[in-house]
Amino acid sequence: MERELKLQVLQGEAWETVLSHPLVDLATVAPRPMHALYFDTSDRRLQRAGIAYRLRREGEQWVATLKFAGAAGGGLHQRPEWNVAVAEPQADLGVFSDPELTEILRPYRDLPLTVVLETVFERRERRLTEVGGEQWLLAADRGEIRVKEEVLPILELELELVTGTVASLLERGAALCEALPLCPESQSKFQRGIALQLAQLPTSSVQTRQEIQTPKLHGREDAADALRGILIGEIQESLTALRVDTRDGSRTSFHDLRRAVRQLRALLRFCKPLEVDAGLKKPRQELATWFHQQSGRRDRDALLDHWQSHAPEFQLAPGLLTEALLKSDTETPSSAGTLAATLLRLWAQLEGATALSGRLSLREFAEQQLAQMDRKLRRAHIDAVSAEDRAEFHRLRIQIKNFRYVLQRLAGLWPAKDSKGMMKLLGHLQESSGLIRDAQMSASHLQPLGHEAPSELALHAGVLWGYLVARMQREEKKFRKSWNRFLEASRPWD
Template sequence: MEQELKLRLLDPTAWEQMLAHPLLALQDTPAISMHAIYYDTPDATLQRAGLAYRVRREGERWVATLKGEGSAAGGLHQRPEWNVAVDDARPCLTVFTESPVQAVLEALRDRPLLAILETEFQRIEKSVSWEDGSRILLAADRGEIRANAAREPILELELELVEGDPAAVLTLGAALCRDLPLLPDAQSKMLRGLLLAGLLPEKAAPRPKAVRLRRHDDAGEALAALMLAHCHQALAELGACLAAPVAAEPFHQLRKTIRSLRSLLRFSRPLDPEKRLATLRRELANWFHGQNTRRDYDALGLYWAQLRDEMDITPEPLAGFLRDQAKAAQDEVELRAVVALLLSLWALLLRHGLASSQPLQDFCEGRFRQWDQRVRRAHQAGEDVASLHALRIQIKNLRYAALAMSPLWPGQDSKPLLKVLTSLQESLGGIRDAQMALERCSPLAHGRKALLAYEAGLLLGYLQARRSKHLKKCRKYWERWRTTARPWD
């Protein structure tokens, strides 16, 4: 079973910097020329069977490779692979005599095989030993994918586990991502080539498979699996953010996933008695709060668009100002910093897991009762700005955790509670945004640019009026929440 972490280099000018990184030290290693031809039948039988077949020249030799269906969550590719030395590039599936899929291949013995795409690149590789004794094969590839007349560059680093613990590959990947513009890539060269050739439809990044929760599962194992799924999802969403850096929606979705992950980390704290996850929990919180400026201006832009449409306002200098402020708050280096945190968390969960001897349902019910009481205590603090903000944080933590664990209570048990928690969170969010608008827009409303000041004043008034409505709704939803049945009681 091949296991490798594929990292895409986002900045072509950083190639030499990557090779010279102390953990790689590839700058003096000679390159090997690679030229691969991928084959399939005219009706894509191999592709439909989940198989990839190529013949590749590696320096002076030819190697035929058959890869089976596997997974590529978070950029960690895990799949069966069979390699056979051959004489030349001519396709011949009968060489894979030891493959478990030989029956499929036998049925294709007399079928024509067509070249569907090619890759040609220079590979620099060497084997290293990691600090835990694991052996990792480093492979830096630079070249191109060719499909018909289309071309696409290859700039990537593969960390393949030769022997040892998969967590070693992730730990090395995290260390490299801290220093270099690298991003885990779930797409293989062949998949990229199929997309380039138009042989596969362009699709949004698939969401990781849902983690199946059972009441009697070990609490530590189940919660670790949930957090790993969140890590994989966040890494996929980060790719969408970097591909469309100005778009608000991919950024908003990434923040939601990270926020949910942080809630699960807090929820699981009793299962981490050695506090191995404490530092990462704090660093994720710091990263999350570091994105607040962009989030605020994105939100103000959406509020202004809604008000502008209602009042049919033109011209609108405020829209441009808010857009420029959101753009100025974008920091690709800071955005990428979360990659190393996610890979480090992934490695820690693989290596150490979470300690538990409790069934999942027993642990969750006890933990939710504790969090329920925290929410009630936060509500008793009053309705000043700081107290409502603290209540909102407690509500969000409870809602995200309850949403993740809702499969434990099938049927309608958790839906009424989740519905009222969502309403409470939205109302408290509206109150928070009104306060945020005062901080962000008040200087504009008192500025010298008359039209900009006028529009900022309109937005402030609009959000302050909404604040009063949200506060009334919050009181109503609180009473509803107070009397809603808890599935954990």
């Protein structure tokens, strides 16, 4: 079983710095040329079966490799792998002699195979050994993925576990991300190449929708074990969202990243009674610090979304105010590596069996904790007029989000009771409170622009401010109606 952590280098100009860093130390290692050919049938039979078949030249030797789908998430790849040295780069599944593997490959042995993509890169590699005996292979790859006339760059580190635990692998990856511009990558070279290949095919010839299977919850399962697995899944989702945001950098990808991190934080807080010691306190604080550092960008992006959506309604061009808002906010320094390091270290801690512990079943624990969160919500003060009330209302908004995120993840514990109504009410409350929040914070961003020349900018800032204040008044009424319905709604755990 291959276990490796893939880390993308985020800045091409930093390649030499990455190689020279003491944690990598590959600058003086001679690179080995690698040329890999990936084979499949014209209708992608191997890919659909979760099989990757590769012939790769490693120096002077050709090696045939089979990899099965396994599991990949948050940059950690765990999958079965078989390697056989061969004389030439001819597609032949018969070179794999393992009896079990031979049986799996039987339906594909006589099918015509062609090259679907290739990778050409240089690899520098060395073995790392810790005092405790853990060993890894560290490789630095630079080159490209080729699919017909299209190419994708390869610029990554791979950290493969030789001996030791997955937790030690994650800890090492965290140290690398903290020191260098790196981010975990959940797609292999092959998967990135296939994505590029599918983009070239007509939509009708590819499967464009992927079903995501949510693990089934078992109420009698030990709460600590079940929630440990749920938290690791949330960490992997956050790391995936982080990688997407490093590539995209859009308001949408940033919003998705913040939401993923908030969901993780909500579930961490929910699991706090199960913590054995204070080991998870530091990553919780680091996630909170990162999250609050992004508040300025979140507020600015919300204003940009409102303005660009509604400026045409007022027959105004959005460009002037858009440019002013982009200039008015001090950009938060890039913190992808810091966030990745925190997530990987938290994951490493959860891989240990002692991070969470308890005697309750998942259902018992969930019902107790949700009832407690529910009681706290019911006692909340919902006014949003004065400065003091606004601060309390903002805290209520966060409570509503956390409650919704946790309930959304655990709703499957009560299959006989419909939780859709409760989730819909919480969604309405979250949406209305978010719009109220947008109006509350808008003054600090828009008032300074209203006093600046040219006067056209002041007009646009005033229009947006007026629109948000008027909408806030409507949303406050909606919020109160939804809140009263929420208080009266049945709870699936009752």
